[in-house]
Amino acid sequence: MMDLLFTLIKGVPATLALTGGGFAIGAVLGVPLVLMRRSHNRFLRWAARGFIDVARGIPPVVWLFIIFFGLGTGFVRLTSLQAGIIGLGLVSSAYLAEIYRGGFMALHKGQIEAATALGMPATDILRYVSAPQVLRVSIPPMATFFVGLLKDSTVASTIGVRDVMMYTSQAAQAQSGGFAPFLFAAFLYILLSIPVALFSRVMDKKLRRRLS
Amino acid sequence: MPDTDYIVRLKDINVQYGTYHAVRNVTLDIRKGEVVAIVGPSGAGKSTFLRTINMLEQPSSGSLQVGSFTFSLAQTLANEQLLQLRRSTGMVFQSFNLFPHMTVRRNISLPQMRVLGRSQLEADRRTMQLLERVHLADKADSYPARLSGGQQQRIAIARALAIDPEVMLFDEPTSALDPELGLEVLAVMRELAQDGMTMIVVTHEIAFAAEVADRLIVMAEGQILEEGVPSDVIRNPISPRTRKFFRAIVDRH
Numbered sequence: 001m002m003d004l005l006f007t008l009i010k011g012v013p014a015t016l017a018l019t020g021g022g023f024a025i026g027a028v029l030g031v032p033l034v035l036m037r038r039s040h041n042r043f044l045r046w047a048a049r050g051f052i053d054v055a056r057g058i059p060p061v062v063w064l065f066i067i068f069f070g071l072g073t074g075f076v077r078l079t080s081l082q083a084g085i086i087g088l089g090l091v092s093s094a095y096l097a098e099i100y101r102g103g104f105m106a107l108h109k110g111q112i113e114a115a116t117a118l119g120m121p122a123t124d125i126l127r128y129v130s131a132p133q134v135l136r137v138s139i140p141p142m143a144t145f146f147v148g149l150l151k152d153s154t155v156a157s158t159i160g161v162r163d164v165m166m167y168t169s170q171a172a173q174a175q176s177g178g179f180a181p182f183l184f185a186a187f188l189y190i191l192l193s194i195p196v197a198l199f200s201r202v203m204d205k206k207l208r209r210r211l212s
Numbered sequence: 213m214p215d216t217d218y219i220v221r222l223k224d225i226n227v228q229y230g231t232y233h234a235v236r237n238v239t240l241d242i243r244k245g246e247v248v249a250i251v252g253p254s255g256a257g258k259s260t261f262l263r264t265i266n267m268l269e270q271p272s273s274g275s276l277q278v279g280s281f282t283f284s285l286a287q288t289l290a291n292e293q294l295l296q297l298r299r300s301t302g303m304v305f306q307s308f309n310l311f312p313h314m315t316v317r318r319n320i321s322l323p324q325m326r327v328l329g330r331s332q333l334e335a336d337r338r339t340m341q342l343l344e345r346v347h348l349a350d351k352a353d354s355y356p357a358r359l360s361g362g363q364q365q366r367i368a369i370a371r372a373l374a375i376d377p378e379v380m381l382f383d384e385p386t387s388a389l390d391p392e393l394g395l396e397v398l399a400v401m402r403e404l405a406q407d408g409m410t411m412i413v414v415t416h417e418i419a420f421a422a423e424v425a426d427r428l429i430v431m432a433e434g435q436i437l438e439e440g441v442p443s444d445v446i447r448n449p450i451s452p453r454t455r456k457f458f459r460a461i462v463d464r465h
Contacts, residue, residue, distance in 0.1 A: 114309035114368075117266055118323040118375060119299035121291075128322060132313050 001180075007171055008184050011164035014081060015192070018153040018163060021085035023146055026092025033097035038104060048097070055094035061155040063087040068159040084156035092149060099141045103134035136207045143200030147193045164188055218277070219244045219410050220265065220379055225274035225285070227260050227434075234260045235271070236434040242379070247411045249421035249442065252431035253457055258414045259383050261431065265412065266301040266381060267294055279378045299327055302372030306384040308364040310356040310371070316343070317352040320371045327375050335374075342370035346400050362393030366400050373404075380404070382413040398424075418461050422446055430454045 036048035055063075068083035078086070107130055115125040154165035164185055171181040220242040227235040235257045242248055250258045263269035264285075265278065271285045279300045283289055289297070311319050320342060321335035330338070343349040346366040356364050365385060372380060382401065386394035398420050405411055405424050415421060421428055421442055428442035430449070437451050449455045 108307075108309070110305055110307045110309035111311065113268055114303075114305060114311075115323075117268060117298055117301070117303040118371070119295050119327045120323060121295060121326075124326045128326070129311055133311075136313065 004171060004181060005184055008164055008167050008181065008188055011162060011167040012188070012192070014156075014161055014163040015150070015153055015165075017081060018084050018088055018156050018161065019146070019150045022088025022092050022153070023149055025085065025089025026094075026096045027142075029089065029093035030096030030100055033093055034100040034104065037097060037101060052094040052097060055090055060087065060091050060152050061158055063091060064155060064159050080156070080160040083159060084153070084161045088149060088153060088156070091152075092145070095145055096142065099138050099145065100134055102141070103136075103138040104130065106137050107133055139207065140200055140204050143196055143203075146196050150193055150196075151189065217244075218242060219246075219279060220412070221277040222265065223275045225261065225264055225276070226272045227257070227264060227269055228272045234434055235264065238274075238431075238434075238436055240429070240436070242410060242412065244410055245408045246427065247405045247425045248413070248427045248429060249425035250412065250414045250429045250431055251416065251418060251421060251457075252437075256431040257434040258431050261434075262381055262383055262412060262414050265379075266298050266303055268303075295327075299375055300378045301381055302375065302377035302379070303381045304365070304368050304372050304383065304385045306387050308356075308361070308368045308388070310364055310368055312356050315353050315355060316348070316359075316367050319356070319367065320374045323371065324374050338374060339370075342373055343367075345373075345403075346370045360393055361389045362396045365389065365393075365397045369397075369400055369404070379410040379412065382411065382415070384414055384416065386415070386417060418446065418458075430457065432457070 033048050033052065036044040037052070039045050039048075058066075064084060064087040067087045068078065068080055071078065071083075111129055111133065112125060115129045120129070153163060157163055157166040157169065160166075168181045168185040172178065175181065218241045220240070222238065222240045225235055225238045226233070238257075238261055240248075250262065252258050260269050264271045264274075265276070267276075267289065270288075274285045276283045276285060276297075278297055281293070281297060281300065283293065283297065310316075311322075314322065317336060317339055320339040321332065324330045324335040324338060325332065340349060340352065343352055346369055348363055348366055348370075351359060351363065351367070356367070359367070369380075369385075385401070386397050389397065394417070398417065401411070401413070401420075402424050413421070413425070423442075425442050427439060428445045429439040430437045430445065432453050438445055438449060438454050445454070446458060449458055
């Protein structure tokens with residue numbers, strides 16, 4: 001039984017790389033996306049909206065196939081792990097941009113007005129006034145999204161990434177039936193998601209005291 | 213040449229939202245050190261008019277002089293001009309609008325550092341002076357959510373003063389406060405007026421206007437109905453609309 005657990009644990013680094021890498025790319029790319037989405041320039045707004053709709057509308061597994069078998073073999077050589085991280089990163093950027101947008105909509109209009117009336121330039125208002133407040137209200141939905149991404153990262157096993165799911169299906173096949181590997185996988189995924197849930201709860205409590 | 217007798221000159225200001233004419237041909241000249249109170253029924257365009265002075269509201273036509281800057285509002289202003297205009301005016305809002313994620317000290321120091329280029333040390337020193345002026349020096353390290361509405365509004369006044377504006381604009385500064393907390397804000401404003409600050413105050417506090425203002429302006433339907441020495445305007449209003457407005461206030465008390 002312990003052997004089985006150790007086999008599955010071998011997939012943890014890839015699972016963490018997929019989730020962490022995809023989330024990091026998404027968190028960074030989501031920033032220009034939400035700024036474009038809220039821009040005064042109609043073209044930028046439409047471009048961001050188009051990208052968000054396409055990125056969210058296509059299932060992650062289809063994205064991974066397109067990137068790994070399309071892009072990854074034609075233009076540049078990509079390993080399955082790289083393709084997985086890029087694919088999940090693109091999808092995440094769309095979702096996170098929408099989470100940030102919700103944060104901007106929750107921002108009191110008077111905050112921008114006060115900073116504007118003080119003569120602060122637009123870039124300063126974004127950097128010192130809006131962004132910190134948007135980020136704070138975005139943390140709980142971002143943590144929820146992170147846990148979702150951890151589970152969605154299992155699709156990367158379909159393009160051959162050696163993550164927890166890959167080792168699980170291999171172990172299940174080797175045992176011909178039996179659901180023990182899946183139980184262990186369930187246990188592992190829960191274990192991985194607990195720190196995120198805890199982090200989110202602590203941060204939320206801490207920040208909520210100031211914002212209200 | 214800008215006229216040096218006046219610190220704010222507004223000429224033929226119009227604000228239009230689609231077909232709705234919120235401010236109609238309002239002209240107003242304000243002397244340095246003068247305290248002007250603007251009263252009138254809701255929807256009179258008082259706040260909209262006040263907000264054109266620092267261009268939070270874009271007028272459709274008119275011209276505007278603040279300090280040594282003159283702007284024609286027919287064309288859109290360059291970004292640099294807008295920043296300059298806003299640096300010479302300070303504004304206090306009905307809803308305080310302090311930055312909730314910053315301490316009181318940072319709320320007042322940050323604009324000085326970003327807008328005037330002061331160092332942290334210089335800014336913090338000025339911040340403490342201002343906090344003493346509004347009698348809240350002991351709250352420098354608190355977050356706004358921990359303070360009462362009256363305290364928040366006094367800090368908002370300190371923040372607006374921090375960029376050394378030539379004129380202070382107050383947009384119903386006590387309307388969101390219960391009467392007692394309103395009094396402490398009015399006390400700070402009274403001191404400010406005594407120190408010679410030029411102030412334009414949109415308010416429903418007629419008693420305060422009568423006592424502190426040099427001039428009272430009554431607005432309704434986007435126009436100035438009447439203006440003059442507060443006691444005269446309140447005692448002998450000329451237009452029937454003004455008379456009706458003051459009667460409603462008197463009947464309440």
